[in-house]
Amino acid sequence: MSMRLVGVGVGPGDPELVTVKGAxxxxxxxxxxxxxxxxxxxxxxxxxxxxxxxxxKVVRVVFALNERSDAARREAAWDAAxxxxxxxxxxxxxxxxxxLGDPNVYSTFTYLAGTVTALLPGVRxxxxxxxxxxxxxxxxxxxxxxxxxxxxxxxPVTAGTAVLKAALRGPGTVVAYKFGRLAGEVAGVLxxxxxxxxAVWGSSLGLAEESVRPAAELGAEPLPYLSTLIAxxxxxxxxxxx
Amino acid sequence: MSMRLVGVGVGPGDPELVTVKGAxxxxxxxxxxxxxxxxxxxxxxxxxxxxxxxxxKVVRVVFALNERSDAARREAAWDAAxxxxxxxxxxxxxxxxxxLGDPNVYSTFTYLAGTVTALLPGVRxxxxxxxxxxxxxxxxxxxxxxxxxxxxxxxPVTAGTAVLKAALRGPGTVVAYKFGRLAGEVAGVLxxxxxxxxAVWGSSLGLAEESVRPAAELGAEPLPYLSTLIAxxxxxxxxxxx
Numbered sequence: 005m006s007m008r009l010v011g012v013g014v015g016p017g018d019p020e021l022v023t024v025k026g027a028x029x030x031x032x033x034x035x036x037x038x039x040x041x042x043x044x045x046x047x048x049x050x051x052x053x054x055x056x057x058x059x060x061k062v063v064r065v066v067f068a069l070n071e072r073s074d075a076a077r078r079e080a081a082w083d084a085a086x087x088x089x090x091x092x093x094x095x096x097x098x099x100x101x102x103x104l105g106d107p108n109v110y111s112t113f114t115y116l117a118g119t120v121t122a123l124l125p126g127v128r129x130x131x132x133x134x135x136x137x138x139x140x141x142x143x144x145x146x147x148x149x150x151x152x153x154x155x156x157x158x159x160p161v162t163a164g165t166a167v168l169k170a171a172l173r174g175p176g177t178v179v180a181y182k183f184g185r186l187a188g189e190v191a192g193v194l195x196x197x198x199x200x201x202x203a204v205w206g207s208s209l210g211l212a213e214e215s216v217r218p219a220a221e222l223g224a225e226p227l228p229y230l231s232t233l234i235a236x237x238x239x240x241x242x243x244x245x246x
Numbered sequence: 247m248s249m250r251l252v253g254v255g256v257g258p259g260d261p262e263l264v265t266v267k268g269a270x271x272x273x274x275x276x277x278x279x280x281x282x283x284x285x286x287x288x289x290x291x292x293x294x295x296x297x298x299x300x301x302x303k304v305v306r307v308v309f310a311l312n313e314r315s316d317a318a319r320r321e322a323a324w325d326a327a328x329x330x331x332x333x334x335x336x337x338x339x340x341x342x343x344x345x346l347g348d349p350n351v352y353s354t355f356t357y358l359a360g361t362v363t364a365l366l367p368g369v370r371x372x373x374x375x376x377x378x379x380x381x382x383x384x385x386x387x388x389x390x391x392x393x394x395x396x397x398x399x400x401x402p403v404t405a406g407t408a409v410l411k412a413a414l415r416g417p418g419t420v421v422a423y424k425f426g427r428l429a430g431e432v433a434g435v436l437x438x439x440x441x442x443x444x445a446v447w448g449s450s451l452g453l454a455e456e457s458v459r460p461a462a463e464l465g466a467e468p469l470p471y472l473s474t475l476i477a478x479x480x481x482x483x484x485x486x487x488x
Contacts (some may be wrong), residue, residue, distance in 0.1 A: 018267070021375065023263050024263070024269065025260070025263055027266065028262065039488060072457050095310040107385070109394075110394075111393075130385070136381075139375035139376075140375055148356045149350045150355045151352060156399070160397075162395055
């Protein structure tokens, strides 16, 4: 029996935003790996997974997704996590990896799949799409992400706001990811590009501590790491009636 | 009882890619509206919906999503469709509108919600996110959409390839939507920007006639309207081991 690693996108946190296919893949796997933060409790991916499978087949693996850890430590943690998942694949043959959002959009799964494939060249790697935070935020905020011929650009802000600023100067919708620590700077570039007014940000979507607010309220204080911001396209027309 | 219109993203065509929440919203609604093409048979959204609800509560509404129809005719069809949905809301109070992909990403739902809100100011409009074609194509092709600090840009190509070309000149992943008719031109800008080699395109994802192919095979012949193309970021690193 060949080895099979499936990256399952479990969405942003609301268990109901898992797809029927994703729920089936979690149930079909012998083991479901959930990424957890070093020293943390039940992670958000794990909480979602536990709506669909028994705790008994869930294995926590530390990915140290802590924004304060440096690149070298993070890489070492990823390598160790990859080795652990390879071990689980050798033993159980079929492993699902639950990832927040979508496994092909800014996901740890990309790195995991790379490491595991290097260790076990024969492994079959698959993925099941998941709802991303921007889609959930758009639905909850009543904001249209894109219509007509507008471009839509996603920018992670972990490495600074330069690319974000360039994107905001264009006409299309811009989505900023992972900007919690740089919330003050993001507020600055929104103001500078005239994009503050209709922008919204959200965090902990679908959870008890959910927050969905106008970007005008963004201050200098850091926000949760997994914050998402949507600056809607400069548009006029029927979509605006929403 | 207040009136409620819910846009439900049913994904790209594979019924299993509907979310648990989306399936629940389809089941909970008194009526499920599916957009169909003038003179066409069962549409793709309708086929997906019929996996979750009885034909008896499904209502076909013509949106004339035909790329050959001109803007004025299309707008008239949209207005008529909006009026029909408003009528259904008055009668049944709770209406779900099934849309391919996500209701906030290049979806007819944006226009429908605008029209319906103008006709029935008291209506509550909500949406449930759905998996987009680019996510499904990435999963099926084994292509990573974005990792690390890479930007990700979506560009509809209905209005020409200029914006697409500008995006392809950048470093990030670029996704082209609705380029079927302009497939030859898209192949040209991919070649010009050195992005042909790792790019993939797909159509009819999740259906019997599914096609997922390297972009190098794109010729001058038109492709299905709902074709999607992913030109992965210019990157080197662990993600590439995929």
